[in-house]
Amino acid sequence: MTDDLLGRHRCVLPDWLALYYEEPIEITHGEGRHVWDSDGNRYLDFFGGILTTMTAHALPEVTKAVSDQAGRIVHSSTLYLNRQMVELAERIAQLSGIPDARVFFTTSGTEANDTALLLATAYRRSNTVLAMRNSYHGRSFGSVGVTGNRGWSPTSLSPLQTHYVHGGVRTRGPFAALDDYDFVAACVDDLKDVLGHIRPPAALIAEPIQGVGGFTSPPDGLYAAFREVLHERGVLWISDEVQTGWGRIGEHFWGWQAHSRSGPPDMLTFAKGIGNGMSIGGVVARAEIMNCLDANSISTFGGTQITMAAGLANLTYLLEHDLQGNARRVGGMLIERLRAAAAQVPAVREVRGRGLMIGIELTKPGTDEADPAAASAVLEAARAGGLLIGKGGGHDTSVLRIAPPLSLNVAEAGEGAAILERALRSTM
Template identity: 90%
Template sequence: MNRDLLGRHRSVLPDWLALYYDEPLEITHGEGRYVWDSEGNRYLDFFGGILTTLTAHALPEVTKAVGEQAGRIVHSSTLYLNRPMVELAERIAQLSGIPDARVFFTTSGTEANDTALLLATTYRRSNTVLAMRNSYHGRSFSSVGITGNRGWSPTSLSPLQTLYVHGGVRSRGPYAQLGDAEFVAACVEDLEDLLGHTRPPAALIAEPVQGVGGFTSPPDGLYAAFREVLDAHGILWISDEVQTGWGRTGDHFWGWQAHGRNGPPDMLTFAKGIGNGMSVGGVVARAEIMNCLNANSLSTFGGTQITMAAGLANLTHLLEHDLQGNARRVGGMLIERLRSAAAQVPQVREVRGRGLMIGIELTEPGTDEADPRAVSAVLEAARDAGLLIGKGGGHNTSALRIAPPLSLTVAEAEEGAAILERALRSLP
């Protein structure tokens, strides 16, 4: 471990800027699905910089596009015409499914969600927002204010009035014992009851699969059922696709499509994977919503030529190589392999997910009490054996998070599953 770098980190960066592992590592380079640390150790990467390395480390098409663009111009701001930004916006607007779509680029998912909240509250003339319990939407003042996960919400102060809705976690809460149809009906009834006690909110913002929350999700169709209620009240639906977008879930290109019988959301937000490590985020919205602001605005660093070049190259590679299909096929195999491996581990409460977005929830054996020490122990054991994974979840960090690049091969999936099986079986 680079103790000198760790000491320097601790002397100049915030205490709340957490590092993984008892002995934090410095990742120096990567290729494909593997990364190397400063001591020369190789790791199979099953977390991709928090779901950001979407296609592969050092993807040649992206590095080539970035290098060529850097040789021309890196940045000019949104005050000037920007060909790569227009080209990427055109492709995203078409892929979004939102009619008459407009796209605004940001530098992160936090900023994207912040922008969506600004648009929704301005358009609807309301500062009340519906959010899901166990949710996470970023670290800005407004997005922290709608985050339904106590571990990631450091303040109760907020410019918004937030009302939290049931439904984001299928296997916990007051409706967990119901069948899927009854679960959806109960959540819809709860939403209708909530709306009967408040002035109409501006929007519901929801992750189709909750990321930081531990890769939890409702039954397919919940948000479609919510949409019927929202439409009756004129309330907008914002789908937070920061972690679920671009084919990550395998079955669909966007997470909202599992709930899309009533059409696309009014807005969707995106980030992370589209840039494959470059800082790209954004909002897609119907023109009437996007254009509702009546004051000047711009984005100094949103949509820079170099990040847009990376996004275009990455999106083209993703589509041409059907990485969504690969996420479905390899992810389906991986989740079944992990379920089989976990069947004899008493600390495993649930293995869940879809595509290459898989969560393993750990609890005290025989209970529903979270076991964060077991989560940390598996994280460490996997790292020692050459595998990087993530952690998260509500209920006091209860889940391991597994989200490799979408180009993961069957052999690599089996390699990672074998390491995880040994790490899980090492729990006392």
């Protein structure tokens, strides 16, 4: 990338709009699991535009659907019948597992979570919300108000009264030393204690696997145990599936299914991967919840024809090619390869994840102190080796985030693991 483009970026865009790398790169095109920069360098992509390129770059089925639709009509708004929107909503409603489901489309995960909060607070007539520590739900005023990650909370002002409970991070915090059974029991006791001190909340919003927080997750069944407590009090459960949905975690199509003892959530939110790079988000909720609003509401660009065409083509490809199964198989191999490599690197505190959603947490050797400088160094070294990854985490951004397109094959997984292993060894 030329210095001129970087200078222009800095002149007209916000300082807080972060760029990766000491020398930022411009991605010009991609194909499959690879992308190229403006200098002609080729990279294996293990981050997929922050988990948005779910199936593959330049997937022919999606690009053809977008091109064909663009030649007919791009947008008409939700004020008119939209066949593509209805067809995608039908498929998502059926896949969601939520009975009598209704679907509302937005343009992003942030807007989807904001909509879910609007529905929950209107339905329950309460602006009190429960959320998880270390969580991230978006950058709007409402979603920031339920984000429990200091690095992504630019203001403490909020239209909501939010109370944070334990459980999203298994290996840190006051319950980390407990076994899984006692960990869940302690988190449930904490939830009950919080509920005893606050006004009746509208909902609990939770990511089954915390994305920006560093791909952390509780033991299976935690949210089912929470749901039993909440259901007794009429409190809704919103499962934020923006990063975990569509089979990325391999074992399940949705993250909530690892906590399914009490059935599906009252609402789930989705975005990112369904559009394979096109801007699609949305909410699925039981009809009585979705229909509770007593005022007009539309989404000008939510459900627009061109994004719905992309979503339909992408979802069809994902299901017909069993990319969930591929994520389980290839992701399982990848995580074991990374664990074996990390065992020789003292700075790696933990390798965790499911399917093709993997986190490597780095700390200063011999301590639990986060090491964001090490994470940045590995990010740079991986890029120099031809691999793009991400970073995140609730403890000063010291977790490497690995989330390739779900069509990743065994050879590419091995290639990426080898590059990452060299990057870890060279910087530690």
